[in-house]
Amino acid sequence: MTEDVDLDHHGDLDLAPGLVDLAVNVRAGTPPPWLREVLAASLADVAAYPDLRPARAAVAAAHGRDPAEVLPTAGAAEAFVLLARALRPRRAVVVHPSFTEPEAALRAAGHPVERLLLAPPAHRLDPAAVPDDADLVVLGNPTNPTSVLHPHRDVAALARPGRVLVVDEAFADTVPGEPESLAARTDLPGLVVVRSLTKTWGLAGVRVGYALGPAPVVAAMAAAQPHWPLSTPALAALAACTTPQARAEAGAAARGLVAHRAALLAALPPGLVVGEPRSSFVLLRVPGGARVRAALRERGWAVRRGDTFPGLSPDHLRVAVRDPATSRAFAADLTAILDGDMPTTTSQQAAVPEEHR
Numbered sequence: 159m160t161e162d163v164d165l166d167h168h169g170d171l172d173l174a175p176g177l178v179d180l181a182v183n184v185r186a187g188t189p190p191p192w193l194r195e196v197l198a199a200s201l202a203d204v205a206a207y208p209d210l211r212p213a214r215a216a217v218a219a220a221h222g223r224d225p226a227e228v229l230p231t232a233g234a235a236e237a238f239v240l241l242a243r244a245l246r247p248r249r250a251v252v253v254h255p256s257f258t259e260p261e262a263a264l265r266a267a268g269h270p271v272e273r274l275l276l277a278p279p280a281h282r283l284d285p286a287a288v289p290d291d292a293d294l295v296v297l298g299n300p301t302n303p304t305s306v307l308h309p310h311r312d313v314a315a316l317a318r319p320g321r322v323l324v325v326d327e328a329f330a331d332t333v334p335g336e337p338e339s340l341a342a343r344t345d346l347p348g349l350v351v352v353r354s355l356t357k358t359w360g361l362a363g364v365r366v367g368y369a370l371g372p373a374p375v376v377a378a379m380a381a382a383q384p385h386w387p388l389s390t391p392a393l394a395a396l397a398a399c400t401t402p403q404a405r406a407e408a409g410a411a412a413r414g415l416v417a418h419r420a421a422l423l424a425a426l427p428p429g430l431v432v433g434e435p436r437s438s439f440v441l442l443r444v445p446g447g448a449r450v451r452a453a454l455r456e457r458g459w460a461v462r463r464g465d466t467f468p469g470l471s472p473d474h475l476r477v478a479v480r481d482p483a484t485s486r487a488f489a490a491d492l493t494a495i496l497d498g499d500m501p502t503t504t505s506q507q508a509a510v511p512e513e514h515r
């Protein structure tokens with residue numbers, strides 16, 4: 159626990175056996191069969207220590223960057239820890255509501271953290287609200303849990319000499335074409351972009367992501383990393399997921415997600431959705447949120463509680479975008495709960511595909 163909210167709470171803690179998972183935002187049906195094969199084939203090489211260089215070169219090529227500007231990490235989560243170890247910020251500002259690990263990592267490393275709370279309901283970034291003398295600024299784009307996608311110009315406006323600007327792009331590949339990504343921007347001083355393979359490729363258990371940034375910052379992060387930080391399977395997955403074919407597959411998944419999200423939004427009772435969702439999850443504000451979340455569990459649904467995000471309340475619930483049949487079944491149960499129906503059966507869930515149960 160840190161101050162007022164439990165920064166260590168994540169969606170996996172909202173799960174339980176038998177519940178349909180709308181709490182964790184990993185794409186359903188992943189990893190795809192070809193990627194499982196890549197992972198399995200990599201086991202032939204695990205007697206040797208892992209070699210980071212091919213994966214690093216593959217990521218660099220995919221983003222049009224120099225390998226010295228790329229650091230493979232054990233998930234995006236490790237990148238935040240490395241930044242917290244490598245940097246000595248005088249004034250660190252974390253933009254919220256957002257994923258809590260960056261703040262948790264900074265605090266664990268002994269750095270004081272200021273929170274900049276974006277105003278509801280839009281939760282849009284106002285670059286002018288960030289203090290001029292902040293020498294470390296952290297934000298997510300698109301942002302978990304609000305699903306807001308900030309315009310790249312607003313995010314880029316935060317970069318300046320003497321400041322490290324960390325943009326958590328763990329969900330950037332859920333947006334078709336990644337129009338607001340800063341991953342290829344080498345002109346912005348102090349910009350560090352953090353990416354993850356967890357969500358789109360279903361690799362939460364493999365732990366694989368990377369950071370992109372100025373070579374001196376990347377070198378400082380690498381110096382804070384243990385030797386051989388990623389396993390051979392993680393590095394094999396990283397190289398495989400940066401090929402043009404894999405990126406095209408991710409793009410197609412992102413386009414499919416747009417249609418699935420529209421189906422969820424159309425099915426939900428009116429007036430609950432917060433802001434304009436652009437990623438693989440939707441933030442709801444539901445009166446009596448804690449009671450509704452408990453009633454949803456009784457009907458077999460796990461959603462992510464919102465009250466462990468700074469700036470949100472027990473009335474906030476985050477819901478993963480799934481296929482339309484699952485979304486409609488969920489929305490029907492939510493509507494029944496809000497209409498005051500007692501939980502009865504899980505009959506609606508008959509429509510839920512096996513992979514979500």
Ligand SMILES: Cc1ncc(COP(=O)(O)O)c(C=O)c1O
Nearest residue numbers: 233234235257302328354356367
């Ligand atoms: C916004 C955001 N960034 C980063 C992460 C961590 O990703 P990884 O599994 O790559 O450590 C998460 C996981 O939930 C997330 O939601």
